[in-house]
Structure formats: structure tokens, C-alpha cells
Amino acid sequence: MVRYGMAIDLSRCMGCRACVEACKVENNTPRGVFWMWLFRFEEGRYPNSKIRYLSRPCQHCDNAPCTKVCPVGARFKRSDGLVLTDFERCIGCRYCEVACPYGVNYFNWKKPSKNQYYEWEEGLPYGNPDHELKYEERLVSGGNHFVGVMGKCTFCVHRVAKGLKPACVANCPVNVFSFGDLDDPESEVSQAIAKKEHFQLQIELGTKPKVYYLGTPLDPLKPRKALDTFGEEVNP
Template identity: 40%
Template sequence: MARLGMLIDLSACVGCAACAVACKMENQVPAGASRLWIREREVGRFPNLAVEFRPEQCNHCENPPCVPVCPTGASYQTKDGLVEVDVAKCIACGACAAACPYDARFTNKKGGYADKCNFCAHRLAKDQQPACVETCPAYARVFGDLDDPNSEIAKVLKAAERSDVLRPDQGTRPKVIYLNAPSKKGLTQEVSDS
């Protein structure tokens, strides 16, 4: 079985939000909601400051806290490790959203169910890349099987100088992995969400 994941190279991301727009259009995300967003942070110390653009979304965790808390089984994990929502079973109770340490879920008010990134599962079924990967003009995203040593994602991850995940202290083992994040030395301050 594949272990699907995504790499996001923060040294390549320019914060254009093409990924977020592509996601909204591809998945018909209602106005005011997002499956993917961009955080902007100042990193470094004066006078050596830089801006980091960090796209965030569901991390498709190997140990997803959102799955066991779902009272109806609507939140589940596929054989490939994707964390999905069966909208027919979802009662929009919000338990999964409360359990997610990444704030990656929202209630789709139009449909009445929990919603989030699913790596464009409908596109994967047609052997296509997720819309955010295909759209990125900076080629900052790579998607594929993390366990296949011949896959592009495995090769890029192996060659990366630095890799990190969000909130490793949570023990969720995220499969959205950030490459080339600025050094954790120095002052960092979150500025805004796009």
C-alpha cells in the first residue's frame, strides 16, 4: 500500500495563494471557508528579516485524532492513509474539528457536514495530482508515495537539507512535510493569514 503525503518547499513558496484558489475552485468550497490557507510570518532578527509563506491544510496524519472521536464513523482513514469524511454519515457535531490540532476542519454550512482537504481524492482516482500541486507556479509542492524510494516525493525528501512538520509534539505523525523552513533560531512572529 502507498503512504501518500505532500512536501511543501518553503524556500520556493512565494505566497501567491494559487494553491488556495485552485483548491476552492476544484472542491467548490463555500465562500468564507477554506481547505487550504497561507500563513505569513516574519522570521529572523533585525536587520536580517525575511518573510515565510507557509501553506497549511489537513495533514492526513498517520495517527489522526479526528477519526476516533467521530461518533458515526464519518471520519475515517483509507488504505493509502488519507483521512476522509463520509458526508452521508456526518452529523456536523464538530467533534472532529475540536480534536484536530491544526484547525484544518470546518463545517460546510451549505452541505451540513465536516469538510477539509482530502488531497483531491477524486483527482487521485484518475491518476491526477491534487489541484494545489498542479497549480503551483513555483513548483513548491510535491505529492506521492512517501514509502516508494523511486517516487519523486521520496527523492526530494531524501535530498532536502531540512524537513519539519507542524506540531510534532502532538504525536499525530503528519504527512504534510515542510522543507527548508527558516532556522528556528531568532525571533519569529506570526503576522497574518491569507
């Protein structure tokens, strides 16, 4: 059985946010909803400061805390390791948002037609038709089905079903991402992890995330400041 995972090479990333935009366009997520987000921050003091970047998709934890708190079984983990939301079951209690230590859940506060960058009278003039399909008999893909449900990164389940890579992986101009089967030692992602120093986010919580970051772990003692800190900015 495959176990999908991702490796993100921080030494290659230049912070262009093409992954963020690819995700938004592919999944039709509403305004202010970023299933993929890229943090930009600087470390150190002038003149020894350095700008660093950190992409943050859903970590698709093997031991996902969000699935355990869902009272209706809408948040579930598939046998191939993807942690998904069944939008037809979700009641919008937002427990998963509280349980997740990575902040990847985004609540759909508005009607789909009222929050897709412009206000539309009825329906939307554009949309990815793949999101109307069901995968393993559940409505799990796409970011703008109903008001009042929780959404998050699906590792592009509709693309994975076709044998394609997630949109962020496919769109990265400098090949930061590797995606594939973690259980297959010959897969692209396993090879990437094996070759380089890597770390994962908040493993001390026992969530067993399936997203690996290649590069030096962040030094907790260094002064660090986010570069996107403004209130006007829609920032998770």
C-alpha cells in the first residue's frame, strides 16, 4: 500500500509563493484561505541577517490529531495516508482547527459565490470540474463547496487519483518539492529524504507528520521575525 508523503527542500526555496498560488487556482479556495502557505522570516541582526522561507502544506500526519476530535467522522485518514475532509459530513464545529498544531485548517465563512475574489450573483463563472467527483465515494476535493465547512490541503487528491503530482509540487519553478510513496525506498521522495539532512515540524507532539523539510533545522535561539506581519494582510 502506498503512503503518500512530501519532502520540501528549504535550501532551494526562493519564497516566490508559486506553490501558494498554484494551490489556490487548482483547488478554487476562497479569498483568505491558503491550504498551502509560505512563511517568510528573517534571522539574525544587520549585517548578519538572512531571509528564510518555509512552505506549509497540511502535514498529513500518520497520527493525525484532527481525525480524533471530529465528532461526525468527516475528518478521516485514507489507507494511502491522505488526511481528508468529507464536506458532506462536516458540520463546521471547527474542533479540527483547534486540534491541529500546524494551523492548516481554514473555515469557509462565506457562501462560495460571495468569497471567490469578486462577488457573483449565482454560482461561479469558473471552477475545477474534478472537484464535483467523489473519490472513494466521498466528496473530499476542492475548496469551495459549501459555506460552514472546514477545508484543508488534500495533497490534491483529485490529481493524485489521476497519477499526477499535487499542484504545488508541479508548479514549483525550482523543484523544491518531492512527492511520492514514503514506503517505497526507490521513490523520488524517499530518495530526497535519504540524501539530505532533514527535520519535521513539532514531532515532539507525536503526530508523525508525513512532510519532511530538507535542510538545517531552525535554531530556536536565533532572533527571528516574520516579514509578513501586517494586519491588512491575510495571514494565517
